[in-house]
Amino acid sequence: PEPHKNAVGTAALDRDGHEGTSSVDATDQTKEETGTKWVAHPSLNRSSKDGRPAGEMHTANIITQNVEGYMRVARDPEGDGDFRADHDYTKLEAIVDRMEAKNIGAYCIQETWDYGDEFCKDIGRGYFLWHHNYDERDTREVEGRQVRRGLRRGVAIILNQEFYDAWKEAGSVEPVTSSTRREHGGRVIGITLKFPKIDSRGKKIKDSKGRQGYLNFFLMSVYMPSLEKKLEEGEVQPHGDFIRNELNPILRDAHRDAEIIMGGDINASIGIRVDADEKVLGPNGMDYRCSTVTSRAREDDVLNLLTQQCMRVQNTYFTHDEYATYFHKSDKLPVMYNIFATSQSIHKRVRDCKVVDSGIESDHDAVMISITIATMKYKARVVPRSTVSWRRIFEDPSSYQQLFITELKTPVDADTDYSTFNEKIVGAGKKVATVVEEKIKGWFELYSSELRPLVEVKDRLCHAIKRERDETKLEEMRAEKQRQQKVV
Secondary structure, eight states: OOOOTTSSSEEEEOTTSOEEEEOOOGGGOOOSBTTBEEOOOTTOOSBOTTSSBTTOOEEEEEEEEEOSOSSBOEEOTTSOEETTSOOBSHHHHHHHHHHHHHTEEEEEEEOOOOOSOEEEEEEETTEEEEEEOOOTTOEEEETTEEEETTTTOOEEEEEOHHHHHHHHHTTOOOOEEOOTTSTTTTSEEEEEEEEEOBOTTSOBOBOTTSSBOEEEEEEEEEEOOOOOSSOOTTOOOHHHHHIIIIIHHHHHTSOTTOEEEEEEEOOSOOOOOOSTTOSSOOSOSOOOOOOSHHHHHHHHHHHHHHHHTTEEEGGGGSOOSOOOOEEOTTTOOEEOOEEEEEEGGGGGGEEEEEEESOSOSSSBOEEEEEEEEEOOEEOOOOOOOTTBOHHHHHHOIIIIIHHHHHHHHTTOOTTOOHHHHHHHHHHHHHHHHBOOOOOOOOHHHHTHHHHHHHHHHHHHHHHHHHHOOOHHHHHHHHHHHHHHHHHO
């Protein structure tokens, strides 16, 4: 039978609404655990507890986007924002509308253009906001005058009810953020989520010790610095300093059992895979790297970080028509600045990662990643193959192979599915070349007629030694025991 078109990836709609295939390296789609298959079995047509058909994998969608401010601000004729004018939160409301309409579990935001820290703020309709930036009163001196810190910064994460429950399950831990006491505040926020492992029937999946199993995620929104056009004397580009002193420690200190999901604006063109052994980048994406020394150093900083943390840029592992998320204002050069990078160990759960039109009005396009949260777990029926001499069938085409083909033709037709076909192959092999296995006797069983009397004598001697109190007789009995042991 013809395999499903999304056997490796998933059928997806590209940005123009056409159906395409999201493919991923098949070698990376590994099993969840040895001896256990994680699949959506098509024969299950009952419904799960949350209303999904049984057997359907529960896939969570997460979006990342540089929204260029989630508040609407007045702009001058050149398009620059006037932050002194009144502004409103209609863009934030639009984000919630999109999350509700597209069933988005989490929204990672960069450049909120808002101030202060907000932890678990209820923004209505079952959605919650975590926000981080400098306080509005924080200032720094630039060319002899005081300016606000974090003017075009701010990062946030919005969760729907399901992801909010996962945050509660993780202990309602406060978010991890970049330090506002240094130069890179308002650039990193991360929260811990804990999803109970539940199969597609709504049944809890337990671990090897019988306890409830969990999927732990560390979800991050990251806004990396861009290149500074003007540097004061003694200053260096902020990218490397930000990675070494802010981002890398946060990633390093993440819970060891948590899978990292980082949505961010990296402000760097990292290209695609150039080495077959490379694990960070895949074969898809935008094959573009900057030519200037400063820009290449920034890209190398990002790739070195992802390599050290064993992460993968998921945008580059799936085939789509569009990868650009931003166009430079000067030369309109398309670049892929917005990415999802995850732990390598979670790669097997990623179903798709692509540029989407589900974001809000901004100069950056949104990127969405789809991750399998819960699946149907079942153990395949074990078919004993040790009784079939496959080598005999393979090496003797004139007799055994012909008989095997004849046996196989009868029960198989065009409607036979893969599982049934596999069983028919084993059944035909049994009929043609069954090997009768004999139980091999152990060395003791082979020589039991000779060994058993000697062992019984030695055992009686051991018991006698325990009861004997005469030292002279004990010495004689111990010598006899050693002799009997050598005989045995």
